[in-house]
Amino acid sequence: xxxxxxxxxATLAYLRDVLCAKHGHPWVVVVCxxxxxxxxxxxxxxxxxxxxxxxxxxxxxxRADGTKVSVVGGMDDDAVPADADISVQFLGWGTDVASGxxxxxxxxxxxxxx
Numbered sequence: 787x788x789x790x791x792x793x794x795x796a797t798l799a800y801l802r803d804v805l806c807a808k809h810g811h812p813w814v815v816v817v818c819x820x821x822x823x824x825x826x827x828x829x830x831x832x833x834x835x836x837x838x839x840x841x842x843x844x845x846x847x848x849r850a851d852g853t854k855v856s857v858v859g860g861m862d863d864d865a866v867p868a869d870a871d872i873s874v875q876f877l878g879w880g881t882d883v884a885s886g887x888x889x890x891x892x893x894x895x896x897x898x899x900x
Contacts, residue, residue: 797827798835800877805847805855806837811873813854815866817893820859824878828857860889872897 801824804816818825828835836842839850845865846856857877858865866872874897876890 793823794827797824797877798831801828801831801857802835804875805835805840805849809853809855809873811871812852813856813866813870813872814875815872815893815897816855816857816875816877817860817889818857818876818878819889820861822859822878825857825859832857860893866896868896 801816804814816828818828832845832847833842836847837849841848845858845862846854848854856866874893876893879890
């Protein structure tokens with residue numbers, strides 16, 4: 787048996803942890819390259835990953851306590867309102883050099899206080 791988990795299994799475990807964890811921020815955005823396996827896995831399993839009592843709309847899971855977690859592609863501008871108070875995490879960028887740093891910088895700047 788292979789001891790190294792597949793990208794799919796590792797992604798599912800990570801996203802489940804992010805979706806279920808208590809965050810110190812009302813809205814956490816996980817940004818992946820648009821063509822990444824991680825984003826594909828999330829879109830395929832987001833309804834199953836959502837914690838009990840939460841709702842799923844588009845890329846966003848609204849948890850029972852009202853906090854939100856969105857998993858988006860780096861170029862997805864419409865998934866999260868521009869004026870939303872967000873915290874950002876990045877997933878899958880180490881394997882996607884072709885996407886460049888533009889999307890990373892865009893989302894990083896969105897989470898800075900204005």
